[in-house]
Amino acid sequence: MLNQEINADIEYLTKEALRYKAGKLDEEEWRQIRLKNGVYGIRFQKDIQMLRVKVPFGELNSDQLRVMANIAEIFSTGIGHITTRQDIQFHWVALEAVPEALRRLGEVGLSTREACGNTVRNVTACPLAGVCNKEKFDVTPYAKHMAYYLLRNPLTQKLPRKFKLAFSGCNDDCVKGMINDIGAIATVKNKNGKKTNGFRLYVGGGLGSPPRAAHLLEEFTSVQDLKATCESIIRIFDRFGNRNNIFRARMKFIIDQIGIREFRRYVFEERELLMSKKTADPITQIEDNNVLKKESISTKNISGDKEFKKWLKTNVEQQKQVGFYSVFVNLIGGDVTARQFRILADIAENYSDGLIRTTIRQNVVFRWIDQKNLNNIFCELNKSNLSVLGANTICDVLGCPGADTCNLGVTRSHRLAMKLSEHLLEHEKDIFSKEFEDANINISGCPNACAQNHIATIGLFGSAQRVKGQMTPFYQLQLGGAVTNGNVKFGEHSIRIPAKRVPEAISRLMSLYRSERQDNETFKSWINRLRSDGGEEVG
Numbered sequence: 001m002l003n004q005e006i007n008a009d010i011e012y013l014t015k016e017a018l019r020y021k022a023g024k025l026d027e028e029e030w031r032q033i034r035l036k037n038g039v040y041g042i043r044f045q046k047d048i049q050m051l052r053v054k055v056p057f058g059e060l061n062s063d064q065l066r067v068m069a070n071i072a073e074i075f076s077t078g079i080g081h082i083t084t085r086q087d088i089q090f091h092w093v094a095l096e097a098v099p100e101a102l103r104r105l106g107e108v109g110l111s112t113r114e115a116c117g118n119t120v121r122n123v124t125a126c127p128l129a130g131v132c133n134k135e136k137f138d139v140t141p142y143a144k145h146m147a148y149y150l151l152r153n154p155l156t157q158k159l160p161r162k163f164k165l166a167f168s169g170c171n172d173d174c175v176k177g178m179i180n181d182i183g184a185i186a187t188v189k190n191k192n193g194k195k196t197n198g199f200r201l202y203v204g205g206g207l208g209s210p211p212r213a214a215h216l217l218e219e220f221t222s223v224q225d226l227k228a229t230c231e232s233i234i235r236i237f238d239r240f241g242n243r244n245n246i247f248r249a250r251m252k253f254i255i256d257q258i259g260i261r262e263f264r265r266y267v268f269e270e271r272e273l274l275m276s277k278k279t280a281d282p283i284t285q286i287e288d289n290n291v292l293k294k295e296s297i298s299t300k301n302i303s304g305d306k307e308f309k310k311w312l313k314t315n316v317e318q319q320k321q322v323g324f325y326s327v328f329v330n331l332i333g334g335d336v337t338a339r340q341f342r343i344l345a346d347i348a349e350n351y352s353d354g355l356i357r358t359t360i361r362q363n364v365v366f367r368w369i370d371q372k373n374l375n376n377i378f379c380e381l382n383k384s385n386l387s388v389l390g391a392n393t394i395c396d397v398l399g400c401p402g403a404d405t406c407n408l409g410v411t412r413s414h415r416l417a418m419k420l421s422e423h424l425l426e427h428e429k430d431i432f433s434k435e436f437e438d439a440n441i442n443i444s445g446c447p448n449a450c451a452q453n454h455i456a457t458i459g460l461f462g463s464a465q466r467v468k469g470q471m472t473p474f475y476q477l478q479l480g481g482a483v484t485n486g487n488v489k490f491g492e493h494s495i496r497i498p499a500k501r502v503p504e505a506i507s508r509l510m511s512l513y514r515s516e517r518q519d520n521e522t523f524k525s526w527i528n529r530l531r532s533d534g535g536e537e538v539g
Contacts, residue, residue, distance in 0.1 A: 005152060006106035009113050013037045014099045021095075036119060036157070038112025039098060043407050047095040050405060051076075052115035053105060056147035057125035057140060057167070058086035058358035062345040064108045065356070069341035075101045080341065081401065081414075082334040084452060085122045085164070086358040087115055091405050113151065120156045120234070123147035124175045125167040127357040127365045128326055131319040135169030136186040137197050141286050142223060143167040146230060155234060160241025161249035163234065164206075167199075171485045175360050178214045178488045179205040179455060181251045182233055185486070189220055197285050198222040200486070203233055203263070204255040207449035212252040213488035215260040217267065224282040225271070232270035236263065307387075308378050314432055315391045316374065319367070327366040327377055328391035333399060333418035334362025343384045351377055361398055361440075363391050388425070394439040394523070395424035395431050398452065402445030402462065411462030411473040411499055413445035423503040428510060435517075439524045441506070443475070455481040457524050458506065459491040462499075473499035480531040482524075492531045 002010075013033070020030040031041070040050040053068075060068075068088060072080045075097050076090040083089055093101060102112060115122060125143035126132060146165060150156050156163070166177040169186045177183020183202040188195055198220045205214030221229050233251075240258075242248045255263050315328045329344070336344070344364060348356050351373045352366040359365060369377065381387040390396050399417025403409030420441065424431055442456035446463075453459030459478035464471045478491030497505045513526050521529075 002103065002106045003109075006102075006109075006111050006113075009037060009111065010099055010102045010106060013039070013102070017095060017098070032117070035117035036114060038115035040116050041407060042092060042405050043403065043409065045092075049093045049095055049098055051090045051093050051098065051101060051112055052083070053088040053090070053110050053112055054115040054122050054151075055086050055088060055110070055358060056123055057129070057143040058127055059140075059355055060088075060358070061108075061355050062349045064110055065341050065345035065348065067104055067108045067110070068336075069338040069345075071101055071104060072336075072341065073338040078338050080336045082331060082336065082358050082362040082364070084360045084362065084398065084400070084450065086124050086127075086360060087122050088336075088358070089401070091401070114156070118159045118161050120150045120153075120159075120163045120165065123150075123165045123167070124180075124360060126169045126174050127359045128174075128317070128319075128367070129167070129169050131321060131324070131326060131367050132169055133318070133320045134172060135320075136188050137169065138286070139167040139169045139184070139186050142184070142199075142226060142283060145283050146227065149227060150230075150234075155231065155238065159234070159238055160243050161246065161251075163237065163251065165230070173483055173485070176452065176455065176483045177205070178202055178483045178486065179207055179211070179452070180214065181205065181237070182230055183214050184221075184226070187220060189222075196222060199226060201229060202486075203267075204252045204260070205488070206250050206252045207452060207454050208250075209447050209449075211449065211454045211490050212256070213490075215255060215263075216486070217260075217264055223285050225275075227283055228271050228274045229267070232267045232274060235270050236266045240266075307382075307389075308375060310389055310432070311378055311387055312374065314389045314393060315387075321368075323371060324367075325369045325371060325374065327369050327374070328359075329364045329366075329381060329386050330388040330391035330396050331363050331386075332388060332421050333414055335418075336364075340384050340386055343380065343386065347377055347380055361392060361396060363396070390425065390432060393432060394436045394441060394457070395421055395428070396440070397421045397424070398440070398442040398456070400444050400450035406445060408448055409445035409462065410464055411445050411475065413443045413451065413460075413462055416460075416475075416499060416502060417443045417451075420503050420506065424506070427507060434522070435513075436523045438522070439527070453478060453481070454490045455483050455488065456491060457481065457527055458509070460497075460502065463496065465496070467498075475499055475502055477505070480527050 016033045019025045038052045042048045075093045077092050081089045129140045130138040164180040165182045166175040166180040167184045168177050184199040187200045201217040201221045202214035203217045237251045240254050317326045353368045356364045397417045397420045399413045402413030439457040441458045442451045442453045444451040444453045444461040453461045460475040463474050474496045477494040481491035482489045
């Protein structure tokens, strides 16, 4: 059953779509309306849309997954696409079908509201929040609270530009808070034997041109002060953001202009004012009672074939709760078919807690899996091409939709990401060795960096150049990007590679590593040495 807010959004969008079709709204007026409601134009297509479903902190239940299957099957191409903000996108949806698709989503509590446009985009969080061995505490309730507090909030409806929040439970920062407008990294303060949860808050990160690493706002923001602090940051952005030049409108440019010290002063003054008026109720600290003894997974006494044991090593992680595991599903290109949505729903119901989480690497993860059920899950996934090895490894290639559907895309990055993933799995036999651990590949279809190419071990973004009189797709290679432990390193530009030669070039780069590496030098360490030495021809 639709709640009032979702129903009101659908009725408003339907009414405005009819006005647009009748010529009573111009293209720009209609664009602003549909973007705020998560409806995006498809490249060179009149009245054909992309729907972006907002999935706060990436959590979906089995009923929602089955509705996703229906949306893909009835209104789209039979496929959904997971984004780097844990959303789900459906492409090639006819404008006249949009209201009915939104109603079906709304009936299971899903909305596209503010998934696009100059608003607060989907709030991301670590997909292992609550079960991660390294986390300080579970950030889920805080990410959820902020996501719903800011949704439809009058403050966020006409921001100068899009605004992004991310919550990480530990210093590994797996959701890359350091490249968000607000990155919240869980931390704990101990005073007189009493533990207080809070966040190390970073502000002003962002990719695109030019990329910026976030600045530390304050070392410790208590969970009680989190809401007021985030709202104050957004208010300062709203007040000082550049509304005359879209290319200078992100919050990172405000900090560039006035400096982090002055920005910090504005935020703290605003927070003091908000808290004195008590307009932002505090979030209470939530106790984490799930810290239990760990137990390692061993393949020695597990029955099953070699492929199952390989899958255990690359796609399964132990939780901090004894006896339970998290299972990552490696989705090539981030795509999920209607049938696969239903398989995921069945597995979530039968073996997990009824839920999945999407990840910023365009995968999904089941949590709370009992060890005795791992073989069954592998078999179920294997039946529907969902048991692909190497989730979160270098062959799990990240890619944006690119020129197939995006108005800004220059190259077909989505297709290349899929092709490169398959190439690495087929041709690089040592791809799962420890030498390639922690390395990744991200591919964007243009310099806007939707696939986060700046922070990948190997980053690629699309461009074009004239070859023999014809415009030909190329990729700019970047090397050595990373985000971890409060630090950001952006990839260093290397050579430009013709799109059709990218898989060959990456294989040549790996071969070069094997021939030149020093003792115990990982691929990632070698890339960093390559950067400092001035680079190498690989294509």
